[in-house]
Amino acid sequence: MQPHEVEQAAIRRGTMRRWLLSAPALVIIFLASFGPLFVMLAFSVLEKGDYGGVKPWTFSFDGWANVFFQHDIFTGELGFADAHLSIFWRSVRLSIITTALTLVLGFPTAYFIATRPRKTREIWVFLVTIPFWTNLLIRTFAMQEVIRNEGVINTVAMRLGMISEPIQIMYTDWAVLFGMTYVYLPLMVLPLYASMEKLDFRLVEAAYDLYANRFKVLRRIILPLTKPGIIAGSILVFIPSLGAYVTPRVLGGGKNMMLGNLIGLQFGKGNNWPLGAAISITLMVVVMVALLIYVRATARAGGDDRGR
Amino acid sequence: MFSFFALYLPMALLVVYAFNAGDSLALWEGFSLRWFVSAWQNDTVQDATIRSVIIAVCAAVLATSAATMAALATTRTRPYRGQTLTYALINQPLMIPEIVTAVALLIVFSRIKVWTDYSGLGYLIAAHTAFCVPFAYLPIRARLESMDLSLEVAAADLYATPWKAFRYITLPLLRPGIIAGFMLAFVISLDDVVITEFVKSGGQDTLPTYMLGQLRRVVTPEINAIATVFLAFSVVIVTAFFLMTRKKT
Numbered sequence: 001m002q003p004h005e006v007e008q009a010a011i012r013r014g015t016m017r018r019w020l021l022s023a024p025a026l027v028i029i030f031l032a033s034f035g036p037l038f039v040m041l042a043f044s045v046l047e048k049g050d051y052g053g054v055k056p057w058t059f060s061f062d063g064w065a066n067v068f069f070q071h072d073i074f075t076g077e078l079g080f081a082d083a084h085l086s087i088f089w090r091s092v093r094l095s096i097i098t099t100a101l102t103l104v105l106g107f108p109t110a111y112f113i114a115t116r117p118r119k120t121r122e123i124w125v126f127l128v129t130i131p132f133w134t135n136l137l138i139r140t141f142a143m144q145e146v147i148r149n150e151g152v153i154n155t156v157a158m159r160l161g162m163i164s165e166p167i168q169i170m171y172t173d174w175a176v177l178f179g180m181t182y183v184y185l186p187l188m189v190l191p192l193y194a195s196m197e198k199l200d201f202r203l204v205e206a207a208y209d210l211y212a213n214r215f216k217v218l219r220r221i222i223l224p225l226t227k228p229g230i231i232a233g234s235i236l237v238f239i240p241s242l243g244a245y246v247t248p249r250v251l252g253g254g255k256n257m258m259l260g261n262l263i264g265l266q267f268g269k270g271n272n273w274p275l276g277a278a279i280s281i282t283l284m285v286v287v288m289v290a291l292l293i294y295v296r297a298t299a300r301a302g303g304d305d306r307g308r
Numbered sequence: 309m310f311s312f313f314a315l316y317l318p319m320a321l322l323v324v325y326a327f328n329a330g331d332s333l334a335l336w337e338g339f340s341l342r343w344f345v346s347a348w349q350n351d352t353v354q355d356a357t358i359r360s361v362i363i364a365v366c367a368a369v370l371a372t373s374a375a376t377m378a379a380l381a382t383t384r385t386r387p388y389r390g391q392t393l394t395y396a397l398i399n400q401p402l403m404i405p406e407i408v409t410a411v412a413l414l415i416v417f418s419r420i421k422v423w424t425d426y427s428g429l430g431y432l433i434a435a436h437t438a439f440c441v442p443f444a445y446l447p448i449r450a451r452l453e454s455m456d457l458s459l460e461v462a463a464a465d466l467y468a469t470p471w472k473a474f475r476y477i478t479l480p481l482l483r484p485g486i487i488a489g490f491m492l493a494f495v496i497s498l499d500d501v502v503i504t505e506f507v508k509s510g511g512q513d514t515l516p517t518y519m520l521g522q523l524r525r526v527v528t529p530e531i532n533a534i535a536t537v538f539l540a541f542s543v544v545i546v547t548a549f550f551l552m553t554r555k556k557t
Contacts, residue, residue, distance in 0.1 A: 015388045021381035022394050025374035025441050032438035033401045036412035043415050053418065109311035124312075126550055131315050133546045135499040137516050138535045141523065142318035145325065152321065185315065243405025245502050250523055260407040260502075267411050267506065277415070280408045287405055 037284070044277035054273055063274025067282060084262065084279075091259040094173060095241035098180040102188035102237050103230065105181070110192035110229070111222075114199065125193065132186035140250045143179045144170065147251075171253035179251040180241050187240070188233040195229025196222075228298055235294040239287050259283050319539065326532035343533035352518065353534060360514040363429060363504075364497040367436035368444070372490045374437075375444035376482070383452040401439040409439070410506040417507060427509040435507045436497040443496045444489035447553065451485025484552055491549050495542060 047060035070081040113124040131139060146152045147169040154166040169175050199222065207217045223230075245260035252258070257265070259279065266276025326344070330337030347353050375398075382394055401409065417431045459481070463473040501516040508517065515538065522531055 011388075015390075018381035018388050019390065021377040022398075023377075025378035025445070026394065026397055028370070028374055028434070028438050029397055029400060029441055032413065032434045033404070033409055034397060036409070036416040037404070039416050039419075040408075040412040105311050105314070122554070126547075127312060128315070129550065130543055130546055131319070133495055133499075134319070134539060134542050135501075135516060135535075137499075137501050137519055138322070138539055139319065141519070141531070141535060142322040145321035146318050152317070182314070182318065185311065189311070239405065243407050245407045245410075246520070250520070260405070263407050263411055264506070267414055273415065276411055280411055283405060284408050287403070291403060 040277045040280060044274050044281055046274055048272050048274050060274070063272070063278040066272070066275045067278050087257050087259060087262050090173065090256070091242055091244075094177055094180065094258065095238050095244075097177060098184060098241045099188075099234050099238045101177070101181045102185050103234060106185055106188035106192050106233065107230075109185075109189050110196050113189075113193050114196040115201070121197075125190075128186050128189050128193075132190065136183055137246050137250070139183045140179050140247045143175075143182050143251065147175055147178055170251065171256065173252070173256055175251040176244075176248045176256055176258070179247040180244060183247060184237045184241060187236040191232035191236060192226065192229040195226045195232070199225050231294060231297045235290060239290060242287065242290075243283060322532055323536045323539070325529055326536040328529045328532075331528060343529040344537070347530050347533045347537075350530070352513070353515070356513045356515045356518040359429070359512065360498055360516075363432050363436055363514065364494050366433045367440050367497040368490050368493040370433070370437040371440035371493045372444045372448075372486060375441050375489055375493075376448055376486055378441075379445055379448040379452055380478075383449055398445055399442050402442050406439075406502045410503045413503065414506045421509075429512065431507050431509070432504060432512065432514075435503050436500065439500070439503065440493035440496055444493040447488040447492060448482065448485040451482055451488075455481055488549055488553055491545055495545050499542070 043054055044063045045059055045061060046054040046056070047058040047062065049055050066081065067084060068081055070084075109128075113121055113128075116124060144151070148154075149166040149168065149170065151169075153169065154163070157163045158166065169178070203221050203225070204217055207221050212220065242258075243260050244258055245264060248256060248258040248261055249264075252261075260283075263276050263279050263283070266272045266279065270276070325336075327339050327341065328336055329340035329342065378394065378398060382391055382398075413431075413435050417435075420431075421427055455478075460473050460477050463477045464470075468476070499516065500514075501520055504514050505517050505520065508514070513521065515534070519531060519534060
């Protein structure tokens with residue numbers, strides 16, 4: 001064998017071994033996460049079964065058609081599926097507002113942490129991390145303590161005489177909004193902090209020395225330099241918000257559903273698996289597009305950094 | 309500062325009401341441990357807790373082993389063909405909304421259930437293992453990347469077999485990363501609601517799905533008591549994780 005052939009054989013063996021080492025992880029994910037998505041794709045074009053499930057080998061595009069259209073129960077005419085469209089719209093709207101609210105709350109928080117002395121910073125980050133790793137259901141349930149009729153907001157407002165009767169917040173869109181903002185806030189703070197930690201605060205001081213006011217410093221120095229963190233945080237909050245299931249179910253009750261609950265419903269009481277599969281795929285595509293935008297945006301932001 | 313107040317106030321209230329002597333969540337009627345006792349004596353809660361722990365231990369062990377091997381394969385010096393694909397696949401569970409994975413698994417497992425007639429905990433363990441892999445993988449990979457490879461090379465120079473070099477050099481150095489990965493996987497599995505809710509067969513409630521089911525009924529502070537213990541446990545694990553990863557860097 002020629003020397004380069006020996007080397008090539010060694011590389012091949014190396015590659016082979018790496019594949020073998022990765023195999024268990026890849027097999028697990030393929031069987032219990034990635035693969036099932038394709039089975040779901042197949043289910044979305046089958047005819048729905050009479051008692052849940054589907055009729056095997058009976059193809060039908062009803063599932064997909066039902067995402068946006070429905071037959072009127074009384075006249076049989078084809079119209080837009082208003083209920084679905086309103087749930088789509090609610091999900092997108094609440095997710096966007098949640099992202100905005102977490103940004104408004106998270107930005108000063110991240111700034112606060114980043115401006116602490118190095119030693120205490122770690123402790124503040126840790127304090128954000130704890131809720132991040134705490135059970136989402138428990139945090140959602142904890143939010144109930146604040147917003148229910150006998151909760152903190154209503155009790156305090158009544159004591160202060162601002163209101164005479166409790167405001168109904170639970171089981172409204174507001175409850176879902178508050179809940180999602182609360183549970184996803186750490187997802188915004190952590191990446192924001194990561195990018196703010198790298199920010200050179202001498203630039204901020206320099207700007208003040210050059211008579212920039214606070215607003216100008218924020219707009220011209222801090223915001224552009226922390227853009228990667230803002231984008232990362234927004235996408236990290238937006239994606240789980242759009243697919244949220246637990247928070248709308250606990251705080252929104254049965255009426256204020258979001259896409260996640262609509263999907264869940266089709267596999268439960270709704271008994272329309274093809275429709276549920278079709279909505280799931282729609283949701284997944286939206287998320288993929290959001291991720292693609294994110295990758296593009298961070299690639300550009302990264303390029304800016306190098307150019308500087 | 310407001311954010312920290314906002315982050316902790318609801319959880320603090322939840323804990324406080326767990327010690328309420330009264331029957332309702334609304335009125336404070338004095339301090340009592342009765343709800344902790346009643347939760348402790350509740351058979352359904354006991355079963356759900358045991359089930360949660362069994363699933364979390366199995367899933368964390370499997371996910372950590374698979375993730376360690378995958379991390380060893382993907383972090384060594386030379387990039388190889390298929391590496392990007394491996395990365396993408398390992399992180400795939402993080403990219404898909406949980407509810408989508410949940411119903412996709414429901415579809416697949418319902419078929420398998422019909423074919424094999426098996427309806428044990430295996431489905432839940434498989435599902436949990438899959439979404440735990442990326443969480444176990446991250447700290448292990450981080451540890452491997454910051455590791456000095458010269459010791460391993462030295463071992464090879466001294467005629468250690470690859471297995472011996474791994475056993476006596478790589479593994480001990482990697483141990484903190486593996487433990488950290490295991491703890492994350494364990495907490496992630498223990499916390500899961502959505503996937504478990506859709507994958508589980510009848511009577512297979514875990515602690516989170518049990519709580520979710522209870523929230524639809526009249527809620528007593530017993531739920532608060534369960535949540536408080538759960539919360540305390542998570543805080544302990546996360547603190548341990550934090551201290552461990554901090555000391556080593």
